[in-house]
Amino acid sequence: MQLAVRLPLLLATLLAFSRGQPHLGHPESSGTNSSHEKVLGTDDDSTNPSMVASNTGFAFRLYQLVAAEFPDKNIFFSPLSISTSLAMLSLGAQGQTQRQIFQGLGLNLTEIPESEMHSSFQHLVNTLNLAKEKMETHMGSTLFLQERMSLLPKFQNDTRAFYQAQLFLANFQDSMGATQLINEHVKKETRGMISDLVGELSTDTVMVLVNFIYLKALWKKPFTVHRTRLQDFYVDEKTTVSVPMMVQSEHHHWYLHDRHLPCSVLRMDYEGDALAFFILPDFGAMQQVEEALTPELLTRWNNLLHKRGYFYKKVELRLPKFSISGSYELDQLLPKLGFTDLFSDKANFSGITNMLNLKMSKSFHKATLDVNEVGTEAAAGSAGSFALKSAPMRPFVLNFNRPFILAIYFNKTQNILFMGKVVDPTEP
Ligand SMILES: *[C@@H]1O[C@H](CO)[C@@H](O)[C@H](O)[C@H]1NC(C)=O
Ligand SMILES: *[C@@H]1O[C@H](CO)[C@@H](O)[C@H](O)[C@H]1NC(C)=O
Ligand SMILES: *[C@@H]1O[C@H](CO)[C@@H](O)[C@H](O)[C@H]1NC(C)=O
Ligand SMILES: *[C@@H]1O[C@H](CO)[C@@H](O)[C@H](O)[C@H]1NC(C)=O
Ligand SMILES: *[C@@H]1O[C@H](CO)[C@@H](O)[C@H](O)[C@H]1NC(C)=O
Numbered sequence: 480m481q482l483a484v485r486l487p488l489l490l491a492t493l494l495a496f497s498r499g500q501p502h503l504g505h506p507e508s509s510g511t512n513s514s515h516e517k518v519l520g521t522d523d524d525s526t527n528p529s530m531v532a533s534n535t536g537f538a539f540r541l542y543q544l545v546a547a548e549f550p551d552k553n554i555f556f557s558p559l560s561i562s563t564s565l566a567m568l569s570l571g572a573q574g575q576t577q578r579q580i581f582q583g584l585g586l587n588l589t590e591i592p593e594s595e596m597h598s599s600f601q602h603l604v605n606t607l608n609l610a611k612e613k614m615e616t617h618m619g620s621t622l623f624l625q626e627r628m629s630l631l632p633k634f635q636n637d638t639r640a641f642y643q644a645q646l647f648l649a650n651f652q653d654s655m656g657a658t659q660l661i662n663e664h665v666k667k668e669t670r671g672m673i674s675d676l677v678g679e680l681s682t683d684t685v686m687v688l689v690n691f692i693y694l695k696a697l698w699k700k701p702f703t704v705h706r707t708r709l710q711d712f713y714v715d716e717k718t719t720v721s722v723p724m725m726v727q728s729e730h731h732h733w734y735l736h737d738r739h740l741p742c743s744v745l746r747m748d749y750e751g752d753a754l755a756f757f758i759l760p761d762f763g764a765m766q767q768v769e770e771a772l773t774p775e776l777l778t779r780w781n782n783l784l785h786k787r788g789y790f791y792k793k794v795e796l797r798l799p800k801f802s803i804s805g806s807y808e809l810d811q812l813l814p815k816l817g818f819t820d821l822f823s824d825k826a827n828f829s830g831i832t833n834m835l836n837l838k839m840s841k842s843f844h845k846a847t848l849d850v851n852e853v854g855t856e857a858a859a860g861s862a863g864s865f866a867l868k869s870a871p872m873r874p875f876v877l878n879f880n881r882p883f884i885l886a887i888y889f890n891k892t893q894n895i896l897f898m899g900k901v902v903d904p905t906e907p
Contacts, residue, residue: 530599531893533585535774537562538886538895540585544815545807546769546900551715553906555805555899556846557692559603559889560618564690565818566600567620567642571634571831576820583817597641603892604643607692614696614751616889619668620644623661625651625685634831651684661687669693676845685837694887694896696749700730702798702852712799713762713881714903722904724880725852728795733784734877740776742768745796745877746784752891756780757798758884765882769900777886777895797878801904804847813842846897848887 538558545554562584569580581588586596607618622638624630626648638644647664649657658677666674669691680687702725710724733746741761748754756777760768784790810822820826821839828837887897 526602526892527591527595527599529587529590530596532774533587533591534559534562534894535777536585537583538898539772539774539777540816541812542772542898542900543769544812545805548812551902553803553805553900553902555803555848555897556807556844557897559894559896560690560692560846561809561844563600563604563618563642564620564688565813566596567638567644567690568688570597570637570641571631571828572826573829574827575825576827577830579818579820583813597637601641603894606892607889608643614694614749614753616692616694616696616751616753617668618690618692620688620690621664621668622646623649623657623664623687623689625649628685628832628834630832631830649687651680652682654680654682657684657687661689665689665691676843685834686831692896694753696751696753698852699748699750700727700732702727704852707800707852710797711880712904715882718903720903720905722799722801724797725800726795726797729793730796731791731793732796732877733791734794734875735780735783735790737780740768740771743877744780744784745794752889753896754888754890756886756888757879758886759877759879759881760883762881765884768884772884781888792875795876797876797880798850799879799901799904800851801901802847802849802907803899803901803904804845804907805899807844809842809844810839848897848899 541556541558541561542554545556565580565584569577572580581593581596588596591599604618607616620638620642622630622644624646630646635646639646647660649660651657658680661677661680662675665676670693676689677687706726707723708726709721711719712722712724713719734743736743741764743759745757745759746754747757758768813821814823822842824838826837826839828839831837882900882902884900885898886895888894889896
């Protein structure tokens with residue numbers, strides 16, 4: 480007897496930089512007793528360098544794949560949300576399927592034993608959820624399980640212990656009801672920022688895994704709203720669009736022109752522990768820069784842009800105000816990164832439940848980003864307070880008026896939270 484069983488893995492991620500002060504405090508987690516305070520080892524020094532390199536490597540490999548699959552399109556996703564979901568899923572995978580997850584994530588189990596790998600994700604999720612000072616961020620996972628189906632106790636325990644996963648029962652035969660349950664949960668957890676994650680689920684679904692992340696943060700050095708002007712943005716040789724360009728010229732920033740790669744790199748800091756890297760390839764050099772992205776390169780830039788005072792200079796900065804979003808079917812992408820069995824009949828999820836033939840059908844990932852002037856009201860109101868007296872030299876100009884890459888980085892755990900490419904800022 481063949482049981483047609485599906486296990487869609489749904490991922491929702493959202494990033495919003497919104498006006499005004501973020502609402503601080505931890506979002507409520509319904510049902511589970513969130514175990515932040517109980518978890519030990521959440522200090523910075525337990526960040527495992529080998530895990531950092533794997534996560535960054537995975538982020539860039541995925542970026543490079545998406546860039547190749549969707550050439551000349553805007554890109555935006557959360558590599559951390561995807562790798563966290565896959566790591567969590569590996570708790571229920573066995574045999575070849577599990578090995579492929581570890582390999583695909585770039586984890587070498589000789590260097591990082593499996594338990595250490597999960598602890599490392601646990602540390603990451605906890606640190607991220609504890610980062611409440613001046614920025615608001617929340618990452619979480621939820622399992623929606625068909626009523627009367629049971630999980631193996633170890634899977635249930637481990638997903639909760641390491642990934643703070645919440646468990647909800649759903650009746651997928653009532654497709655509308657289940658869809659509503661999931662969407663409302665995600666809406667609540669993301670503070671209303673994602674409201675329609677799931678379209679329609681097939682009635683033979685037995686489990687849905689959702690991971691979400693969002694971040695609200697304010698620029699440390701915000702732009703002044705009234706200086707934003709429409710300006711040309713050169714999408715490619717033939718296409719020019721008009722975008723609201725934010726301008727600031729009174730601030731110092733960390734930035735460099737790479738000596739080996741034709742691009743400039745700007746580090747813009749948020750209040751709190753998030754940083755944004757904006758990578759601006761020279762005209763026509765996008766592909767060359769994309770292909771060169773490696774964890775080592777990011778480490779080099781990060782080091783230079785933290786330590787060498789020479790790179791901290793006054794700059795006239797022009798950055799488009801834009802919103803982009805990305806929506807990806809991971810079941811189409813991940814097999815190309817070595818996760819070949821995951822979505823096939825060969826998948827072995829015998830660590831999740833005793834049920835035979837558990838199969839993963841679909842996997843979605845969504846993410847959005849808004850970049851705007853955002854400052855605290857005080858900063859926006861104090862536009863006149865910096866006089867022009869200290870401008871003896873013409874400042875350098877960094878004009879993001881052509882396609883660029885961005886990476887939003889959580890400095891505390893050294894992970895790329897979000898990554899993307901802006902090809903056309905007028906395309907949502
Ligand atoms: C959550 O955990 C704390 C500390 O372990 C405990 O005091 C509290 O009663 C728990 N709350 C619930 C709802 O289980
Ligand atoms: C899954 O993998 C385990 C461990 O390798 C093996 O014992 C089990 O038979 C496999 N199950 C299926 C359904 O392939
Ligand atoms: C994993 O790490 C070990 C020890 O550092 C090394 O010998 C081995 O070649 C690595 N394996 C892979 C696949 O990179
Ligand atoms: C799951 O957790 C419960 C309570 O913490 C514990 O008693 C049980 O032994 C655990 N089971 C497994 C399989 O880890
Ligand atoms: C990033 O973290 C490093 C190491 O903890 C710290 O020295 C540095 O000041 C941080 N950078 C920013 C911009 O917060």
